[in-house]
Amino acid sequence: MAESPKPRVLVVHGPNLDRLGSREKEIYGDMSLADLNEEIRAVAAKLGLDCDIFQSNAEGDLVSKINSSGDAFDFLVINPGAYTHTSHALQDAIRASSLPAIEVHLSNIGAREPFRRHSVIAPACLGSIAGFGTFSYLMALEMALSLLEVREE
Numbered sequence: 001m002a003e004s005p006k007p008r009v010l011v012v013h014g015p016n017l018d019r020l021g022s023r024e025k026e027i028y029g030d031m032s033l034a035d036l037n038e039e040i041r042a043v044a045a046k047l048g049l050d051c052d053i054f055q056s057n058a059e060g061d062l063v064s065k066i067n068s069s070g071d072a073f074d075f076l077v078i079n080p081g082a083y084t085h086t087s088h089a090l091q092d093a094i095r096a097s098s099l100p101a102i103e104v105h106l107s108n109i110g111a112r113e114p115f116r117r118h119s120v121i122a123p124a125c126l127g128s129i130a131g132f133g134t135f136s137y138l139m140a141l142e143m144a145l146s147l148l149e150v151r152e153e
């Protein structure tokens with residue numbers, strides 16, 4: 001019998017996340033983006049997910065990537081970085097893609113400076129996971145799998 005195709009998850013990292021491991025380590029930890037991506041790939045493989053990862057510092061590139069991903073993926077996990085707090089364009093792109101999405105953050109944005117406590121991305125997402133460092137991404141992958149399984153039933 002043919003195996004059913006693996007669910008396809010796109011993980012998007014926004015601006016300055018390429019500096020993980022050297023940037024404000026007391027807030028974001030000391031794991032580099034390359035090491036985080038390796039963990040994401042390992043967990044995705046364990047969960048039976050097909051996973052692609054994209055990082056950009058440019059809002060337009062993030063929008064274009066999401067715009068071209070609606071048909072290519074089943075789920076979006078996104079850490080929009082500082083665009084979380086400003087980017088209506090990203091909110092629109094996520095909505096337009098019709099991809100179910102989870103917003104993730106390494107830090108607990110609800111407990112930080114006032115400008116970080118509001119997410120303009122949240123209305124386009126099913127939920128958010130914040131404050132658990134790199135585990136926020138790994139938890140989002142587990143949640144993505146559960147949600148995709150529920151949708152298939």
Ligand code: DQA
Binds near residue numbers: 082083105
């Ligand atoms: C972040 C939180 C944002 O406020 C910040 O601008 C980031 C990282 C996080 O993962 O905690 O770049 O998204």
